[in-house]
Amino acid sequence: MSKVSYYTAEGLKKLKDELEHLKSVERPKASEAIAEARDKGDLSENAEYDAAKEAQGLLEMKIAKMEELYANARLIDESQLDVSKVLVLSHVKIKNQANGMEMKYTLVAESEADLKTGKISVTSPIGKGLLGKSVGEMAEITVPNGTLKFEILEISRD
Template sequence: MTVEGFNTLEVELQRLKSEERPRIIQAIAEARAHGDLSENAEYHAAKEAQGLNEARVADLEDRLGRAEVIDTSKLSGDTVKFGATVTLIDEDTDEKVKYKIVGDMEASVKDGKISISSPIARALIGKSKGETAEVTTPRGARSYEVVKIEWK
């Protein structure tokens, strides 16, 4: 996991603990004040929200506790590996795309971050500028040429 990804998860964990948890506790208290809990939809909804929040907190604490954090700003090299930002050209469509290879928890294609375990990243690992990577996708085989490898 990158330092940025670790920090993002830490911020989410703090928000869940310091903002969501008290808000849900308040909602449960208000719902309890309405009386009969067996037919109180607000109470049951608040208890469900509490369960979901606590499950997410436990999941984040577990992942952060086991995370192997790598400072990508200290990485360099001429081949694609974890932490690299890679500019590619789809050889079939000539479309240019740019991806940063990150850990599974921080992957977001819309943000240009792909998981190290994704088919594209696995095909790119070890490639140098000018080399072609063959990727099997749900839409069939694709060929990408590595145009640029950056370390940011």
């Protein structure tokens, strides 16, 4: 059974663009490399041909995997999300109770997570711990090096 993944409009477009790039640019390049290697003579002793065929196989596997991802992708309708609780696409401001540090995160699907831009996955330990919480609530989150306590300061959607 395939796993359904939820995406923002931006994330879904990025996935589609990458899939199209693999099909329209990378696939012809792989075929070209095989043709060039084939022209160089005896295939039984042609390492370049073997490498090109292997690269093509890996590319086709990647395309198949991405096509499955895209087929099971669902667009998140932000207008239907409750803004009083932390859900996917929530912008959450939290305060670490141990050191008083405040952080802002956006909870996104696993495939869109990027810590540099403040996007954390809803399947990460912190993401899971924040889901369903309301402003003022405390979230106790178990991470590999112990337990963290965060207070939910604000929740928004932009």
